[in-house]
Amino acid sequence: MSKKDNTDSAGVILAYLNAKNRPYSAQDVFCNLQSQHGLGRTAVVKSMELLALEGKIKEKTYGKQKIYFADQAQFKDVNDADLKAMDVRIASLNEEMQALSQSCGQLNAELKELNNSLTREEMVSEIARLRDECSECHKRLDKIKSANNHVTPEEKDKVLKEHNVYVKEWRKRKRLTSDIMDTILEGYPKSKKEFLEEVGVETDEDYKVVLPTI
Structure with missing residues (x-):
């Protein structure tokens, strides 16, 4: 060297x-x-x-x-006043760090929830599937109602139970879809109406459809 x-x-x-x-x-x-x-x-x-x-x-x-x-x-000597000021600064920074850590934890939880939610494409596909399913259910229900006395009490009870299940699922999916859209709209620069038109989503309200009561 x-x-x-x-x-x-x-x-x-x-x-x-x-x-x-x-x-x-x-x-x-x-x-x-x-x-x-x-x-x-x-x-x-x-x-x-x-x-x-x-x-x-x-x-x-x-x-x-x-x-x-x-x-x-x-190194310059540090007096008691400087040490106390450093202690105060350290305490302040520790509090700030704890607040930021808590905020990061909340944001990570929200991110995890969003990652587990349906994407826009999945949401549109799910809505279409549910519409088809509801349409088939209405056809079955109309057929059963038109059969008059051909329906036994047991069959009627089964249909009503299924109806209640589908209505509950409808309400659940409608709420889920609304939550997803609200989340998307938080960062969407346009109005909700413009968003629905852009992604091609048709709502129950567009067709004056009202959720049946159970």
């Missing part, structure tokens, strides 16, 4: 230790700076020993391991 390379390595390490202002071993510094600056382990060890010898950093020996840290004399 040339003298210039050695000086460059020492400068990088000195700046790093001063910025972090915490104790590190030579191995720690090598691991932290190797990928970014391409420093070799031997260069790091020699540079840190040189910096300690020149008094630019401090060195402590614990057993077989040497620990290096920035010379604290270069």
Whole structure:
């Protein structure tokens, strides 16, 4: 290694230790700076020993391991007022962090719910399927009603129960569709009427259809 390379390595390490202002071993510094600056382990060890010898950093020996840290004399003393102000700032930032974490949690929950909801294309397809299903149910119901006395009480009771099930499902799907559209419209720049026309959705109200009572 040339003298210039050695000086460059020492400068990088000195700046790093001063910025972090915490104790590190030579191995720690090598691991932290190797990928970014391409420093070799031997260069790091020699540079840190040189910096300690020149008094630019401090060195402590614990057993077989040497620990290096920035010379604290270069840092300005902090008085009690400054410490109290820092404590207040830290408390304020902690409160802000907790509020942001809570907000992120709520947004993630809303995002998960939206991801589990039907897409616009799925919603249109589901509405079409339900219309066909309702049409078939009406045909069956009309056929049963026109049969007069050919329908047994048991069959009538079965049809009424099925009718109630379909009406409940209709109401549920109508509410679900309304919720989905409301969610979409929150970010949609136009009116609800324009949205319905754009996606080709026809509502019960368009055909003056009223949900039957159960």
